[in-house]
Amino acid sequence: MLKHITTDLLKIAYDEQGEPDGWPVILLHGFPYDVHAYEHVAPRLTAQGARVLIPFLRGYGPTRFQSSATLRSGQQAALGADLLALLDVIGIEQAIIGGYDWGGRAACIVAALWPARTRGLVSVNGYNIQNIAAASRPADPEKEHRLWYQYYLHGERGRTGLEGNRRAFCRLLWTQWSPIWCFDDATFARSAAAFDNPDFVDVVVHSYRHRFGLEDGDPRYDDIERRLSVLPPIAVPTITLEGETDGVSPPGGRLTNATRFTGRHENRVVANAGHNLPQEAPDAFAEAILNIHAWTA
Template identity: 60%
Template sequence: MPSVRTATLDIAYEASGPEGGPVVVLLHGFPDDVRTWDGVAPKLARAGCRVLVPWLRGYGPTRFLDPATPRSGQQAALGADLLAFLDALDIRQASLAGYDWGGRAACIVAALWPQRVRALVSIGGYNIQDIAAAARPASAMAEYRYWYQWYFHTERGRFGLAQNRREICRLLWQLWSPNWRFDDPTFARTATSWDNPDFIDVVIQSYRHRYGAAPGDPALAPIEQRLALQPPITVPTIALEGAADGVAPPPQADPDAHRFTGPYRRRLVPVAGHFLPREAPDAVIDALLELGAAST
């Protein structure tokens, strides 16, 4: 398993496809890991892409280099990690695809450093958080679906995630992708990534920071300031949304279209839920190839 060292992390990743091929980076979300892309990466590699699939901070074999580095899961950290990953591997430009936390990282790099992004497949639409507006309550049903976020705001929730992480994460899989019938071995292959020693701290900080309930890493403040402006995404983009997403059901009308000022298309994927790369891998592959990810 290869890894690459940045200023903050030793990032483990999987690589496939020809070394000289156009680069595609696939980014997983919470609670998940690189296995979410097992139905996507091999076909892209056969199409001639150089496919890189990293474990995010706090997951799997990715590790912090310094015990003093804040174990932050804030959005600026995810975007900075992705940019540093590209820099460390001397990748000048890549196509990006991601969902949830990984989709957030991909959207951030596409918005703030568009010259580094050839094309974007953003699962879930515009994934950059509007932290300034986070205090406004959502609908009762949305607040109900976000129960785990409020749970993680409490110390009981921190202890609960530490003690029952597999039980909680399995429940989220079931709730968020109600039509997906995964088996025990599939779950077990990913669950080992949540044994990372920093998983709990990174997750808890992520869900508290996005509501202003936890401080961010001071080193990331300049990025957060830029993200607070809700920057547009100018690179060619296809947004995919699972029509059966149990945590964030997509509306028929596109609420994010004004955030994408370059070539842009949105597609609702029937039956699929939140874990769309696992449930409908061909939708991701088709979108990347349509955007020219395999073209030299």
């Protein structure tokens, strides 16, 4: 069921499934995807008593900014703050949080900075908090070429290209990042509707410029960014997942940061799955959530 809540900055749209008194789970999508990434995960969880909430991130679907004056920020601190605000407004004291890509980053941020609100974490691609101070240091060419879309969006040509070709641009990323996932036109179209949000381009461009120090962030998040700059550890029980065929973050990449998980932690490589792991391998993702639930019962 699609619902809405209002925070100080946003009217957040979210899908809710399960009984209101179920054990709460928040699932967060990435770029360029939407809540349909969890369409086959949620039923597996609600069948085991979960209350599942899947929000549209800022800039996606029906989620809207309340004021035209608010910076359309896509910085990591904004995503974490939005998740915390959602928990506060709905009145969820503690939840299992799962996500990938942008959603995995928001989940890692809340788990690191507000661990009392996080019963456990499932994060695709490991420790997702950005090391912005080190972003200007080039990586090896094999990794750099996979990030072409980020560099493209650093210039105004890229912004114009995304604005005019957002569906073709995003579909190309789907195919590059999940090379063996045979999604059909209807599956893509359901998610692509979320990219018609009037703030999508601004939020996406700001995200990929801020993380490289090319644009300032929203001053309201300065304190959170300062706390994230030290790459805080994550102490809550965590399962990290990696898609075996992930075309943008192959297995073994961010797990160089495995020491950032200081509590119970297990990493799993999921066969025949790419970057959009929850939608490609819903059983594996749901199993990880259920395992966290069992660990912390």
